[in-house]
Amino acid sequence: MAVVQDVHGHGHDDHHPTGIMRWVCTTNHKDIGTMYLWFSFAMFLVGGFLAMGIRAELFMPGIQILEPELFNSFTTLHGLIMVFGAIMPAFVGLANWQVPMMIGAPDMAFARMNNWSFWILPVAATLLVSSFFVPGGAAAGGWTFYPPLSTQGGMGVDMMIFAVHLLGASSIMGAINIITTILNMRAPGMTLMKMPLFVWTWLITAYLLVLVMPVLAGTVTMLLTDRNFGTSFFNAAGGGDPVLFQHIFWFFGHPEVYIMILPAFGVVSEIIPTFSRKPLFGYSSMVYATASIAILSCVVWAHHMFTVGMPSVGQLFFMYATMLIAVPTGVKVFNWTATMWRGSMTFEVPMLFSIGFIFLFVIGGFSGVICAIVPIDIQVQETYYVIAHFHYVLVSGALFAIFGAVYYWLPKWCGRMYDEKLGKWHFWLSMFFFNLTFFVQHFLGLAGMPRRVPDYALQFADFNMVSSIGGFGFGLTQLFFLYIVIKCIRSGEKAADKPWEGGTTLEWTLPSPAPYHSFETPPTIK
Amino acid sequence: MQKSEKASLWQVVKAVFWSFVGIRKKSDLEKDAEMIQPSQVVIGGLIGGLFFVVSILLVVKWVTS
Numbered sequence: 001m002a003v004v005q006d007v008h009g010h011g012h013d014d015h016h017p018t019g020i021m022r023w024v025c026t027t028n029h030k031d032i033g034t035m036y037l038w039f040s041f042a043m044f045l046v047g048g049f050l051a052m053g054i055r056a057e058l059f060m061p062g063i064q065i066l067e068p069e070l071f072n073s074f075t076t077l078h079g080l081i082m083v084f085g086a087i088m089p090a091f092v093g094l095a096n097w098q099v100p101m102m103i104g105a106p107d108m109a110f111a112r113m114n115n116w117s118f119w120i121l122p123v124a125a126t127l128l129v130s131s132f133f134v135p136g137g138a139a140a141g142g143w144t145f146y147p148p149l150s151t152q153g154g155m156g157v158d159m160m161i162f163a164v165h166l167l168g169a170s171s172i173m174g175a176i177n178i179i180t181t182i183l184n185m186r187a188p189g190m191t192l193m194k195m196p197l198f199v200w201t202w203l204i205t206a207y208l209l210v211l212v213m214p215v216l217a218g219t220v221t222m223l224l225t226d227r228n229f230g231t232s233f234f235n236a237a238g239g240g241d242p243v244l245f246q247h248i249f250w251f252f253g254h255p256e257v258y259i260m261i262l263p264a265f266g267v268v269s270e271i272i273p274t275f276s277r278k279p280l281f282g283y284s285s286m287v288y289a290t291a292s293i294a295i296l297s298c299v300v301w302a303h304h305m306f307t308v309g310m311p312s313v314g315q316l317f318f319m320y321a322t323m324l325i326a327v328p329t330g331v332k333v334f335n336w337t338a339t340m341w342r343g344s345m346t347f348e349v350p351m352l353f354s355i356g357f358i359f360l361f362v363i364g365g366f367s368g369v370i371c372a373i374v375p376i377d378i379q380v381q382e383t384y385y386v387i388a389h390f391h392y393v394l395v396s397g398a399l400f401a402i403f404g405a406v407y408y409w410l411p412k413w414c415g416r417m418y419d420e421k422l423g424k425w426h427f428w429l430s431m432f433f434f435n436l437t438f439f440v441q442h443f444l445g446l447a448g449m450p451r452r453v454p455d456y457a458l459q460f461a462d463f464n465m466v467s468s469i470g471g472f473g474f475g476l477t478q479l480f481f482l483y484i485v486i487k488c489i490r491s492g493e494k495a496a497d498k499p500w501e502g503g504t505t506l507e508w509t510l511p512s513p514a515p516y517h518s519f520e521t522p523p524t525i526k
Numbered sequence: 527m528q529k530s531e532k533a534s535l536w537q538v539v540k541a542v543f544w545s546f547v548g549i550r551k552k553s554d555l556e557k558d559a560e561m562i563q564p565s566q567v568v569i570g571g572l573i574g575g576l577f578f579v580v581s582i583l584l585v586v587k588w589v590t591s
Contacts, residue, residue, distance in 0.1 A: 193559045284555040289548030295575045296546075316586040321579075397576035 016497030024119075027111035028516060029096045032118050032385070034413070036093025037406070039121055041087030041482070046129060048475050051080035055437075055471035071454035072140035073156070077128060079143025080160065082165040083260070083385055086427055087394065090402045091263040092117075092174045095202045096411060099178060101403050101507040102196045102515060104187025104523045108182035110173075111172045117173035118191050124166035126196030131163075133157035142452060144249060147234040151226050154238045158227065161220045162200045168220075175209035178202055187506075189525035193287070196505045197280060200287050204294045208255045208262075211298070216252040221247065250301035258297040260394060261279045261361075262290060265332055268354045271408050272336050274502040275351035276343025279350045282335040289328035289335075296325045306374050307381045315374045322372035329365055333358060348500075349423035353404030356431055357397060364392025367442070382452075385445025403430070410485070411499040415513030416492030429477040436470025533561040541567065542574040 016022060016031075024030060045221055053074045054419070066074060077505045096114070098185075100107055108114045132137040136154020139145060147197065150157055182203045186195070195203075222233040232238025234245045264287075273280045302310065302318045345351070367389040371377050380386060403426075411417050440463040449460045456464065498508040510518050533541075544550045550558070558583045 191559070192564075193555070214591035219553065282549070284552065285549045288545035288550055291548045291571065292548055295571055296578070299575070299579055313583075313586050313590055316589060317582055320582050324582075328546070 002346075007460065023067070025115070027107070027115050029100050029108045029111070029114065029515065030413075032108075032114050033093045033096030033098075035118050036089050036096055036121075039118070039125070040086045040088075040090035040093060043081050043089070043125060044478070046125075047078050047081035047086055048478060050074045050081065051471060051474050054078060055468040058456070059468040060465065061456055061458055062308075063459050065457055066454060068454045069137060069140060072142075072452065073132065075452050076139050076142055076145075076160075077132070080139075080164075081125075081128060082394075083143065083256070083498075085121075085128070086162065087260050087398050087402070088167075088171060089121060091202075091205075091260070091398075092171070092178075093511045094198075094263065094267070094402070094409075095178055096252065098409065098507065099181060099199055099202060100185070101181060101412075101510065101518060102110040102505050103185065103197050104192050104506050104519045104525065105181060105185035106517060106520050106522075108177050109185055110177045111510035113173050114177055117170045118178065120166045120170050122399055124170070125168070127163040129291035131159040134159065145220075147223065147226065147245050150223055151234065158224065161224050161227075164220050165217055167365050168389075169216045171209050172213045175206035176385070178206040179210070182206075186256075187312040187519065187522040187525055194525060195285065196266075197269035197283065197286055198263070198266035201262045201290050203268070204290050205259050205262045208259050208294050212252045212255045212259075215248060216256075219248045219252065241304075246305050246308060247302065249525070250304045251298075253304065255294075255297045255302040257393070258293060258474075260398045262293065264357070264398045265290065265404040267401040267408075268336060268357050269332075270505065271350045271354040271404050272339050274408075274500050275348060276340045276345050277502040278339055278343040279504075280335065281341075282331075285331055286335055291330045293325060294329045296328070297323065300325060303372055303377070306377045319372055319374050323369055326365065326369050333362060333365075348407075349403045349418070349420065349427055350408035352424065352427040353400045353407065356427065357404065358399045360392055360396030360400070360434070364397055365391055367392060382450055384441040384449045384451055386518070387451050388438050388441035388445060391441075395438070396434055400430070405425075406485070408500070409507070410488055411495035412507055412510070412512050412514050414489045415495050415511075416488050416493070417495045417499060418484055418488040420491055422487070426477060426481050426484055429480070430474065433473035433477055435471045437467050437474055438470070440466050440470075532563065533558070533566060538562055538566050538570040539574075542570040545571070545582065546574060 016028065017025070023031065023035060027034075053066060054071070057064060057071055057356065059075075096108065097106075099286055128138075134155050136156055138156040139150065139153060139160040141149030141153065141157070145157070145160070182195070182199055192200075206327055222231070225231040226233050226240070228234060232240040234242045236242060269286060300318055300322045302314060303322045303413050306315060306318075336354075341353075347355075367385070369381060371386060371389055407418060407423055444463050444467070447460065449456055449464075495512045497510065497512050499512070500508070506519075506523065507514065537558070540554075541550070541562060544554075
């Protein structure tokens with residue numbers, strides 16, 4: 001893409017407030033993006049700590065470390081923190097940094113709302129984490145907080161409900177901001193079909209967020225009034241229906257899966273062409289596939305509920321619809337592969353994470369299609385097979401894409417290169433330990449080990465020990481990632497403005513590190 | 527810039543259909559991008575989604591009958 005950029009008038013680029021108030025009051029998309037990313041990493045460590053607790057308890061059969069109630073709280077909060085505190089804010093952080101730079105806009109459309117949507121996150125996180133220390137402990141009914149479990153429990157559940165409200169409000173504000181920015185603030189000549197795919201996937205994701213987050217807010221509000229104000233939405237004794245909760249929750253929950261994976265598709269669709277030195281194969285079909293995945297994601301929710309009991313017409317409908325989602329997703333995988341085909345490829349760390357993403361996400365996608373088949377799902381429901389499936393989608397899918405994105409854009413963000421050798425170690429260790437942790441869980445699930453239990457029968461002992469060793473290794477590897485990032489920021493080599501030869505998007509036309517205010521005069525795209 | 531002519535119903539139907547499969551020929555896409563208004567795609571997509579749901583329901587009815 002040809003770009004004409006006004007290089008004059010950048011004399012005041014780096015004037016910004018200093019000290020703590022810079023971060024508290026900032027309306028700068030780069031500052032806010034940075035805060036989102038550090039917040040999500042902190043939450044990733046908290047959620048990771050809980051995961052380590054879970055794997056430590058499951059290292060051997062019998063109860064060793066965690067009482068069953070606390071174990072349940074660990075699994076519940078691990079899921080909530082990773083989904084709402086780590087993965088989602090990380091992608092919003094990436095959007096904050098990258099979307100304005102990639103479309104040639106000076107900032108996000110609603111800069112003050114941007115500040116607000118970040119700063120309610122730490123409040124929500126505090127509510128979630130501190131709920132461990134209140135009477136009755138943290139919520140323990142699973143991250144899906146199904147009633148009647150969630151209508152029992154102490155004030156920890158109410159704290160979780162308020163936290164979900166806040167996280168949802170933050171996501172909605174973030175989404176509105178992203179939509180408005182993309183639709184109204186593109187540089188002249190940046191038509192919709194010229195936008196980088198990361199921007200496209202975020203535009204579609206943002207619409208999904210606006211569609212389903214209010215549904216979640218409504219659900220948890222009904223739960224709150226059931227718990228505290230005598231309503232019976234989900235209480236059969238009062239004329240309500242606990243299955244209603246599951247329908248509403250999963251009407252949010254399934255698009256939520258795509259909210260966490262579509263921006264990952266966008267990241268991978270930026271990285272693979274760069275390191276293949278070829279334009280993305282089938283750009284338009286990628287856009288179309290993303291849109292159709294978003295629409296289809298809204299009509300498949302009850303595949304999470306096959307064992308609840310539903311008419312065979314319903315089972316077949318959701319089974320067929322779910323399996324059909326594999327078509328546009330498959331189109332994407334073929335497009336990435338075709339982009340690499342005969343490309344002049346190099347394997348820097350972002351590319352490694354992207355290829356790892358494709359390889360492992362396909363495994364997660366296939367196990368998803370397997371779970372979509374009703375008779376199989378009835379067998380594997382609530383077993384470790386499902387745990388293995390969604391960790392392949394969310395860890396080696398979403399999280400690997402986030403790692404790839406961080407390595408890809410870190411030179412632009414901080415003006416320094418990360419250590420390539422250490423980054424490769426990070427990738428290979430993550431790859432090894434991830435598979436060690438989660439591949440064996442397929443076997444555990446097929447053999448019948450139920451999820452959300454602190455103890456298990458003796459025949460599951462060996463695979464659990466292997467999985468726990470993998471889990472500890474994966475956890476430690478992520479501390480290594482922290483070291484790599486800090487080393488890069490403090491003492492990395494100076495990065496070129498365009499450190500990746502194959503980069504074609506607008507952010508590479510800016511200096512490294514990107515100036516505090518960029519594209520105040522919009523570039524013209526021809 | 528000269529205002530381009532509006533897309534026909536058939537063109538929107540075709541664009542939406544191919545979006546569900548996730549494939550589009552480049553020349554057709556360029557024509558789409560030029561002629562189809564965003565509102566047409568959104569309405570077409572929603573109707574396409576409805577059509578998708580109804581057609582699966584019909585298949586299910588046929589299978590279970």
